[in-house]
Amino acid sequence: MEQRGYYGRYGGAFIPEILVSTFDELVSAFEEAKSDPSFWQEYEEIMHTYSGRPTPITYAENLTRHFGGARIFIKREDLNHTGAHKANNVMGQGLLVKRMGKSRVIAETGAGQHGVATATMAAKYGLACTIYMGETDVLRQRPNVFWMERLGAKVVPVTDGSRILKDAINEAFRDWVSNMDNTHYVLGTACGPHPYPEMVSWFQSIIGREARKQILALAGKLPTRVYACVGGGSNALGIFNGFMNDPVELVGAEAAGKGLHSGKHASRIASGDGSPGVAQGYKTYFLQNNDGQMKETHSVAAGLDYVGVSPILASLGESGRVRFTGATDKEVIDALRLTMKTEGLIPALESAHAFAQAFKEAPGLSGDDIILINQSGRGDKDIFTVADAFDDPHWKTFIRKKAEAYHA
């Protein structure tokens, strides 16, 4: 193991000795795949025939008119099979698993999208699959738990720690140190020890590669700004990668929860509350106390409710290449409501953070400007949370009746 995977001061591989040889194996499998042009071809082919790529860019004419500023375009990662950008990373790692000859995969999941995508890949490739999910997230994302189990995965609710995404990651590592011989850990975001940040953003870069070509064809020019929500950061890095060397402003929207200064959020960078630390195998900005103990985070979106952030984004934030902002729970629900009514699109609560931030800034731009929003996933999975946020009386009646029917 060499010292690798640094982005400025962030990244690295802070792993227990027992995993060093497993990581060496993974790094060489990844390096081999990267330098083999047929691997990316095979990857594009499977994403085309199985996941419906390329996903389109939609011109949001009504939202554009509503705000009267920049022209708004939306990259439709929600149209991937399983409904989110997560499929890009999972299918890519699935191909690597086949190359490494392993027979079992494990994964953490927050919102459940990564878990569903992993369970889907495991079903397709005939792999055993265990998904770790914080107990809190199991409760708020029940529909995804149902699908994971139907797809043949074992879902293990994690009852230690704060019972959300970070705790699911810890549990997945604990499984891995016992079962690394036959098991690959399909980490769902561009975090964790090297090579995960690089590997996950490499697979996700398919978003940005497509988007750049598509927007040039559609609008004849590059966007002024690109917006993406940032939990771990994989969808953001995916779309940003397409515009890294262009004069395009890249904007990451973190979960501001009840407000960036409320202490109840999951904003590691924009809030100023985060600080550099080392946990879960890598160095980045964490929400932690002075002793280095991780804090509880809050977001209406389970997939953004995470204490750390991709080391690649930490570095891009520090250099100023990516601007970080936050959208509050309330702004997100409002943005979701508006997007549904005006465009007939249902972004995931996570993705709605990018919409909310874009909506704040669109009116200040001119009609010559283009903004591109990454709709990282679709919102159907959030039906319980969104129904609660809208306080929908018909939904409540339905649930009561359904419960009565189960009692009968």
Next chain:
Amino acid sequence: MLEKYLKKRLKEKPILLMTHIVVGYPSFEASMDLVKEMVKAGVDLMELQIPFSEPIADGPVILRANQTALERGATVEKCLEFAAKAAGEFQIPFLIMTYYNILYRYGVNSFVSRMADTGLKGAIIADLPPEEGSEYLNTMRAHDLSSVPIFSPTTTSERMAYLNGFAHGFIYCVARKGVTGAQTAFSESLDDYLKRCRSASSLPLAVGFGVSCKSDVDYLSGKADIAVIGTQTLRIMEKDGVEAVGKFVSELRP
């Protein structure tokens, strides 16, 4: 320094015992009582674990002890004060066991200086391979403290030699795959593994992860130099209290 002490003790006993506590669990008072009981029962050295919120190498028993200690107000400062007190009061070597973020946030230099100033003898950092730890390793060496590397059954002989190059005091050999406290029988492959460890290092070998009874300790006698009892003493304390731990430890060796 530590190496010398261990080799001297090894002339008197067939195998040494290292025990482990999570500082502040279930309380700081109980932690000190545990140290007292363990020392009285004849342990040769001790690991004091400073709790961390994300202990990825630890199994459920130690994980929950970490969490509970933090919930009950364990801070790094209180843990270091505790360690200083233990090192001042009892005549065996004490080492810090923790995760790297604890040192990183405190400041690696300040943390190591403080360990040296308060009479601690070394440290085991579960998530710090030497590739990431040059500041830590240099500072430890400058203060003549033992930085204890970890070998595992998946570590190649070549890498063992590399790790041994950074080792001071002794080598911590993880007996099996998995997390702390896992229960499986020792196997013949353990013998081969320990032989590989032995040929990679001239330092004493400590074996941990799943050592839980007298027969485990007997099995290790002659093959390793230090038996590490971690999770099992926590289980006994939780079930039967601090005094039962003393009795358990004193009966581990003939």
